Each structure stands twice: as C-alpha cells, then as structure tokens.
Amino acid sequence: MTGTDTGRAPDPERGTLDKAAGENFPVAPFFLPRAWRADLMAVYGFARLVDDIGDGDLAPGGADARLLGVPAEDAADRLRLLDAFEADLERVFSEEPRHPLLRRLRPTVRRCSLTPEPFLGLIAANRQDQLVKRYETYDDLLAYCELSANPVGRLVLGVTGTSTPERIRHSDTICTALQIVEHLQDVAEDLGRDRIYLPAEDMKQFHVQEADLATKTAGASVRALVAYEAQRARGLLNEGAPLVGSVHGRLKLLLAGFVAGGRAAIHAIAAAEYDVLPGPPKPGKLQLLREVGVTLRGEG
Numbered sequence: 015m016t017g018t019d020t021g022r023a024p025d026p027e028r029g030t031l032d033k034a035a036g037e038n039f040p041v042a043p044f045f046l047p048r049a050w051r052a053d054l055m056a057v058y059g060f061a062r063l064v065d066d067i068g069d070g071d072l073a074p075g076g077a078d079a080r081l082l083g084v085p086a087e088d089a090a091d092r093l094r095l096l097d098a099f100e101a102d103l104e105r106v107f108s109e110e111p112r113h114p115l116l117r118r119l120r121p122t123v124r125r126c127s128l129t130p131e132p133f134l135g136l137i138a139a140n141r142q143d144q145l146v147k148r149y150e151t152y153d154d155l156l157a158y159c160e161l162s163a164n165p166v167g168r169l170v171l172g173v174t175g176t177s178t179p180e181r182i183r184h185s186d187t188i189c190t191a192l193q194i195v196e197h198l199q200d201v202a203e204d205l206g207r208d209r210i211y212l213p214a215e216d217m218k219q220f221h222v223q224e225a226d227l228a229t230k231t232a233g234a235s236v237r238a239l240v241a242y243e244a245q246r247a248r249g250l251l252n253e254g255a256p257l258v259g260s261v262h263g264r265l266k267l268l269l270a271g272f273v274a275g276g277r278a279a280i281h282a283i284a285a286a287e288y289d290v291l292p293g294p295p296k297p298g299k300l301q302l303l304r305e306v307g308v309t310l311r312g313e314g
Contacts, residue, residue: 068140132165
C-alpha cells in the first residue's frame with residue numbers, strides 16, 4: 015500500500031479478508047493445503063462480514079448494502095442488512111448469491127457438504143447484539159457464545175472433514191474460550207458500542223460498576239474481575255485442548271495455533287496486569303510460538 019488515491023471504489027471483498035491478519039489465531043496459515051486455505055478464507059470472509067454488519071463496521075460508501083440489494087436509505091439499518099445477508103446465504107445453497115464473499119463461499123459449501131446451521135448461528139448472534147446489550151449470568155454469556163463463536167470451530171472441522179461428536183464438543187469449548195478472551199481484550203471498545211460482555215453477576219461480586227469500565231485505566235476491582243474471567247477462559251482452553259491431540263499432521267498444527275492464540279492473549283492480558291481499558295493487550299509472536307510448543311506437547 016502506498017497511500018496513493020487511485021480514484022477507485024474500495025473492494026469490499028478484499029477489505030474484509032484483509033482483517034484476517036489482526037485475529038488472535040491463524041485463519042488460514044501457509045502450511046495448510048491450498049484447498050483448505052481457500053475454504054477457510056471463504057468461511058472467514060462470511061464470519062468477518064456478518065460481524066462487520068452487526069458492529070456497524072462496513073466499509074464507507076454503502077457498497078455492501080448495494081450488493082445485498084438494500085436501498086440506500088436503509089444502508090445503516092443493521093437488522094435490515096442482516097435480513098438481506100441471510101437471504102443471500104440461502105442463495106448459497108440454491109443459486110448464485112449477490113455478494114462476492116458469498117459467491118466465494120458457495121464452492122466451499124458444496125465441496126465440503128456444509129450445512130446452513132453454523133452460518134445461521136453467526137447471523138443470529140449478530141441479531142442478538144442489536145437487541146441484547148448486557149448479560150446477567152455467565153450461563154447467559156455461554157449461550158451467546160454458542161451462537162457467536164462455536165459455529166466457527168464446527169465449520170473448521172467441516173472444511174477439514176474431521177467432525178466427530180467428541181471433536182465438536184472440544185471445539186465448542188475452545189471457541190467459547192476464544193470469544194471470552196476477545197471480550198476481555200475489547201472491554202473499552204464494546205462499551206463504546208453500549209455492550210458489556212462481563213456478566214452482571216460477576217461485576218456485582220467484584221464491586222464493579224459500569225462507570226468503572228469507562229475510565230482510561232482500570233482500578234483494582236476491574237482488574238480482579240478481568241483476572242477472574244481470564245482464568246475461566248484458560249480453564250476452558252485447557253478443557254478443549256485434547257482436540258489438538260485427536261488429529262494429526264498440518265491440521266494438528268492449525269488447531270494448536272487456535273489454542274495457543276487464546277493462551278498467548280491471556281498471557282498478554284496478565285502482562286498488562288489485567289488493565290484492558292487503555293486498549294486490547296496483544297501477544298507478541300515469540301509468546302505465541304512458545305504457546306504453540308506447549309500446546310503441541312500437551313502441556314499447560
């Protein structure tokens with residue numbers, strides 16, 4: 015990128031896929047077979063775009079809304095966009111979709127015999143984000159993660175042809191943990207969207223008020239709460255980690271990367287002394303590599 019204005023409209027497909035580099039875990043690393051990489055990026059494109067719709071983070075200019083057939087006057091209506099996106103998802107399973115990211119997804123769905131359910135779960139999670147801004151209990155948050163995170167792991171297993179009931183169970187646990195870690199990293203950003211993913215019952219237990227989350231740096235009570243939730247997430251990662259040992263070869267390295275990404279992010283949160291309010295603590299590459307090694311050895 016040179017920063018030079020070419021006068022061309024932004025490419026919504028490319029802009030969405032470019033966000034893969036910022037994730038806590040590898041999306042489609044180079045060591046995977048080319049077909050897997052293409053399929054995983056197709057799945058990622060769907061998941062990233064539906065999140066961007068739900069968060070109001072679409073590229074400016076309304077290109078995505080036009081592609082989905084949403085009138086310009088409704089381009090900022092997230093529920094309207096999600097409805098149009100779901101309608102275009104239905105086309106993936108029957109005809110040619112409108113959006114290029116869904117056209118990219120169609121060959122993956124057919125080749126891997128993927129079903130609509132995990133995709134619909136991700137759309138449902140983003141609908142819920144428009145309507146539910148707070149979670150009373152940890153169980154309520156886990157139910158949200160069943161929609162917002164667990165479908166991604168199920169799609170990875172589907173793409174790689176390795177789904178079994180036990181692997182799905184471990185995958186769900188890992189994905190829930192990764193979602194919780196992301197929520198911890200993004201407390202300030204989420205609050206800016208009037209969303210809090212810290213359970214209200216836990217906030218009460220640690221004497222944390224919503225106003226405490228709006229400060230530039232976290233006080234002792236907020237740090238204690240974040241440490242508590244981070245420990246929960248670490249426990250879930252450890253519970254799901256046997257998934258890594260259940261597969262072999264390059265898939266084992268990929269799944270180790272998912273677990274390691276979560277563990278490294280928790281390490282970064284701890285290194286920041288659980289003060290997540292100035293911005294999301296991000297792990298360095300060296301820490302990530304260490305955690306990959308620990309995960310592959312079945313430690314931690």
